[in-house]
Amino acid sequence: MKHKVNDSVTNIVVNRKAKYNYFVESTLDAGLVLLGWEVKALKLGNVNIVNSYVSFHLGEVYLFGVQFNPLHTTSLHTFHHLKRKIKVLLKKNEIISLHNKIYKNGYTAIVLSFFLKNSWCKIKIAIAKGKTQRDKRDEEKKSMWNLEKSRIMKKVNLV
Template identity: 40%
Template sequence: MGKRDGKDKANGGGTIAQNKRARHEYHLEQTFEAGLALQGWELKAIRAGRANIGESYAVVRDGELYLFNAQITPLITASTHVVPEERRTRKLLLHRREIDTLIGRMQRDGYTLIPVSLYWKGNKVKAGIALARGKQLHDKRAASKERDWQREKQRLLRRHNKDA
């Protein structure tokens, strides 16, 4: 009948993989949605949940964006005539205007392109990529303290509401 709760039943729904380390290592400024040029065996492996973008990054070559070091582990039964390469370079698909914007910000302002997530949109695989700037060690410590304080505050509020 269609989609329910933002999930696509046929493809397992929602998010495929997330780069959780990205939020810890970088200040994420602006995110973009990019398509991925995939081969058939890669799509089958992604449906089986075999994607990892934890150590991946995006690079500009000849005016095009490419995703490096994203791991899609092949299924044994996926292909008999193609030799799968799990960490191959994959092309990111964006509009020319968006690519030009990203290239300008990277060269002018010193940003890095970091893949944040892989997810389904309809029957297509999309990559969320973010313009990011690296965090210094003291920034990471401050974020960690803030996260710990929020957690402790929630505990105290729960305990207070439970006693009341």
């Protein structure tokens, strides 16, 4: 008897500035080691991931710069450290390839989104290179031209 696998993925928080500030080369999914109040805050979307990045500390992968805003209903006897480093759960070959890309090739690892997959909190890590101001202007010109082009084609198709 085959079991039905339910791979439901729900995006909770998305870093919208990531694609504006970086050229995304590749992505990978990773698990996290979170505290209970952090999971509750994450499920309600009380997380800021704009300046978050993934780095190595003592041979392990950690997530830095994520700010969890605690709920008012959580217990008062726990200490809420809002910007603590969070351990990222990856396979050994993924850690090695991430380390090689970051330190040898000059890429950076940023967080694209937090999501729930089968009730597990996970992150989507992007291996990316930073954009210069010129790259951002060129991309804006392309998008404006594509928008204008679609307007012209719409007018031509109506006539």
